[in-house]
Amino acid sequence: MLSRVANTFYWMVRYVERADNLSRLIDVNQQLLLDSERLDSDRLRGFWQPIILSTGDEEAFNTLYDKAGSAEVIRFLTDDRRNPNSIISCISLARENARTVRDQLSDELWEEINALYLFTQSDDANSLIAADPARYYQKVRRSAETFLGIASSTISRNEAWDFMDLGRQLERADKTTRFLDVASYLPEGSEGVETSGILHWSAILRSCGALGAYRGLNRPINARGVVDFLMFSKDFPRSVRFCVEKADISLHRISGTPRGTFSNEAERETGRLLADLNFSTIEEAFANGLHGYLDGLQERFNRIGGAIFESYVLMPERIQVCPVPESRSPSALTLWQMQQQQQQQ
Amino acid sequence: MEMFKGYDPGKFYDEMFGEDGAVRGHCAPLLNRFGHLDQKEFLSRKANSELYFLRQGITFNVYHDNRGTERIFPFDPVPRVLTAAEWEHLEAGLTQRIVALNLFLHDVYHDQQILKDEVIPRFYIEQAKHYRPEFRGVDVPADIYIHICGSDLIRGADGEYYVLEDNGRCPSGASYLLENRNALKRAFPAIFDEMGVRPVDSYPRDLLNMLHHISPTRDSDPVCVLLTPGCHNSAYFEHCYLAREMGIDIVEGGDLVVVDKFVYMRTTRGLKRVDVIYRRIDDDFIDPVVFRKDSVLGVPGLMNAYRAGNVALANAVGTGVADDKVIYYFVPRMIQYYLGQEPILKNVPTYLASEEEDKKFILSHLPELVVKAANESGGYGMLMGPSASKAEIEKFRELIIADPRNYIAQPVISLSRSPTWCDGAMEGRHIDLRPYIIYGNEVKIVPGGLTRVALTKDSLIVNSSQGGGSKDTWVLRH
Numbered sequence: 001m002l003s004r005v006a007n008t009f010y011w012m013v014r015y016v017e018r019a020d021n022l023s024r025l026i027d028v029n030q031q032l033l034l035d036s037e038r039l040d041s042d043r044l045r046g047f048w049q050p051i052i053l054s055t056g057d058e059e060a061f062n063t064l065y066d067k068a069g070s071a072e073v074i075r076f077l078t079d080d081r082r083n084p085n086s087i088i089s090c091i092s093l094a095r096e097n098a099r100t101v102r103d104q105l106s107d108e109l110w111e112e113i114n115a116l117y118l119f120t121q122s123d124d125a126n127s128l129i130a131a132d133p134a135r136y137y138q139k140v141r142r143s144a145e146t147f148l149g150i151a152s153s154t155i156s157r158n159e160a161w162d163f164m165d166l167g168r169q170l171e172r173a174d175k176t177t178r179f180l181d182v183a184s185y186l187p188e189g190s191e192g193v194e195t196s197g198i199l200h201w202s203a204i205l206r207s208c209g210a211l212g213a214y215r216g217l218n219r220p221i222n223a224r225g226v227v228d229f230l231m232f233s234k235d236f237p238r239s240v241r242f243c244v245e246k247a248d249i250s251l252h253r254i255s256g257t258p259r260g261t262f263s264n265e266a267e268r269e270t271g272r273l274l275a276d277l278n279f280s281t282i283e284e285a286f287a288n289g290l291h292g293y294l295d296g297l298q299e300r301f302n303r304i305g306g307a308i309f310e311s312y313v314l315m316p317e318r319i320q321v322c323p324v325p326e327s328r329s330p331s332a333l334t335l336w337q338m339q340q341q342q343q344q345q
Numbered sequence: 346m347e348m349f350k351g352y353d354p355g356k357f358y359d360e361m362f363g364e365d366g367a368v369r370g371h372c373a374p375l376l377n378r379f380g381h382l383d384q385k386e387f388l389s390r391k392a393n394s395e396l397y398f399l400r401q402g403i404t405f406n407v408y409h410d411n412r413g414t415e416r417i418f419p420f421d422p423v424p425r426v427l428t429a430a431e432w433e434h435l436e437a438g439l440t441q442r443i444v445a446l447n448l449f450l451h452d453v454y455h456d457q458q459i460l461k462d463e464v465i466p467r468f469y470i471e472q473a474k475h476y477r478p479e480f481r482g483v484d485v486p487a488d489i490y491i492h493i494c495g496s497d498l499i500r501g502a503d504g505e506y507y508v509l510e511d512n513g514r515c516p517s518g519a520s521y522l523l524e525n526r527n528a529l530k531r532a533f534p535a536i537f538d539e540m541g542v543r544p545v546d547s548y549p550r551d552l553l554n555m556l557h558h559i560s561p562t563r564d565s566d567p568v569c570v571l572l573t574p575g576c577h578n579s580a581y582f583e584h585c586y587l588a589r590e591m592g593i594d595i596v597e598g599g600d601l602v603v604v605d606k607f608v609y610m611r612t613t614r615g616l617k618r619v620d621v622i623y624r625r626i627d628d629d630f631i632d633p634v635v636f637r638k639d640s641v642l643g644v645p646g647l648m649n650a651y652r653a654g655n656v657a658l659a660n661a662v663g664t665g666v667a668d669d670k671v672i673y674y675f676v677p678r679m680i681q682y683y684l685g686q687e688p689i690l691k692n693v694p695t696y697l698a699s700e701e702e703d704k705k706f707i708l709s710h711l712p713e714l715v716v717k718a719a720n721e722s723g724g725y726g727m728l729m730g731p732s733a734s735k736a737e738i739e740k741f742r743e744l745i746i747a748d749p750r751n752y753i754a755q756p757v758i759s760l761s762r763s764p765t766w767c768d769g770a771m772e773g774r775h776i777d778l779r780p781y782i783i784y785g786n787e788v789k790i791v792p793g794g795l796t797r798v799a800l801t802k803d804s805l806i807v808n809s810s811q812g813g814g815s816k817d818t819w820v821l822r823h
Contacts, residue, residue, distance in 0.1 A: 099581070
């Protein structure tokens, strides 16, 4: 498979997964807000701050907005084209990537992402965000899930699938840690994360679609239980450990190296992280503060992503000349040149 | 006949109705079937076909437009119908033409016998913008230069077909031809019943066979790729579509590297040798080492691999000299010179601004003529005399005087019209026809081609960039 195409598959799914996670996060927190007592503007700011922080775009937000009220945050995360990680931007990018590999997608798969894109660009979407946001987020989530469902039933289990799965698992693992990290910023944090309210922890479970699965365990909803579940569960598909294990499997399917060994940096990093997760305890996660622990994980996910790019797209050991640009957004010069090519129409 | 009530064929050659206003025999069954639809059903089916294009992402990019950069290519559901006899005539004429054009290109890039015999003045070749003297003496794989040609045909008021131009560099639009058929079959399945319409789906197969034929390696399974400028090019949809239909990789310049005069693509398993490139990038941008230094789309070193005969390109480098609008003037002479035959398809009468007599005539008749720059396409760089303002005419007068080699003029040909749905009624709109001619082991032309239609009332410009749409094109078996 072409290296660029592998990279495109990886990002296509990553962006879909990102849009899905964001809409979960906003929806659940909006609902949470309805349950809370009326908040004054300071409390409101406190309420949304962690959500902006959890998506890692605080700086962008502060440059673009003066206030951090519900409306602003929601706008920033949902349909602000200036935020490269907003839902609308993620879906545009996912669709852009899909368009690039259109020749290798099933028609249904393309139509799903294209339809979602056309929806987010439509006036209908605009008015829905204002009038009935829950339905908007539900539609995005449903469509993202449909996309992944169609993918899993129409894509051969070959390299394309493995790269898609890598994108999905890494994005999921990362977002799960960010959902958990929301707790670190909650106003109740002064007494420590472990005592923060049941309402927040069930909201986090709901963000990950994990409330049902967790209830099945008959465990009380508290910090320890939820962090343990979302970090270390062997069975739940959004737990960090589950995702990292899947990523490890995909990486070894791509290279053909037996699991437990490695042939490149990406495999080494992933294998080591998986071992850490396999042999960690919940006490260790809290030992030096949950936030620091999660932060460390996010850094390791980034390293894995970088190493995948190095090994399969950049290939510095094989090619000395002509580096590949990492970013998918072309420069003005490139754009201009692409458009200059006379397709005799 | 509700749909066609009040239809006026006008003073033009109408593809569906004869001069007496009666339907042409070969169109009668079609008219009958359309006539039986009521308007509501027609509109809902038409809307379905548009949705099909949008959902499939069959769009083109509109430049200089920041939002909504993608549009669907407007599709009119009333097909254009060619009889078997008409098509046989066109097929023979187009085959003759592509053979002659290829003999000409071989000659121009080798001995230049046609220039020595003064059939074409040397000056015109050497001044041609797309002539590549650096490729003289280079043998190209299978000795084919134009592998895919999109010649534009028009039908005049006399009912005769003329060649308007030959597009021999990167003709585009074949994907619309294929998808128009798909869309029409989905939206109006009943109208195909027992009409004996020849299928068009062989195009990607013919294209792939041709690419295999020109592979420089003897390998039975050569690696072919489609080289695209990238997803911001107006024809990116088509590039993806054709690559997918052929089952070959679509690559960007950055995906290819040249090592020791061989071309490779970067894959997740390392480098993989490439034998044939169906390129949709212009010569100027294809190799920054040889052509434009600032090109970021091309493949450095590609021309070295090409000269060494290690990779085939379709179309070859330098074919632009043959579709220069001045050289077009000489195509009938080429046919006589190389083949000893009379041209089966006529050219549109053409005046060359660099011939003194012609120039005088052009400058004194500007308001009646169509003036075209020699190397533009897509409806750019032209003057439609009868509809132009005084200022536009004066602008072209200066342009012609300053650079006569770069301009030609032709009388305005009143293109034939075809019934087209326009905001609530059937009206006649001008059309042309672009068949796609593939030259590999043999010459293959998919029956029909892309019928382009000027949707604006009275407009003669059919290009998609200028508000044109398209129709399905039927060639009947009998």
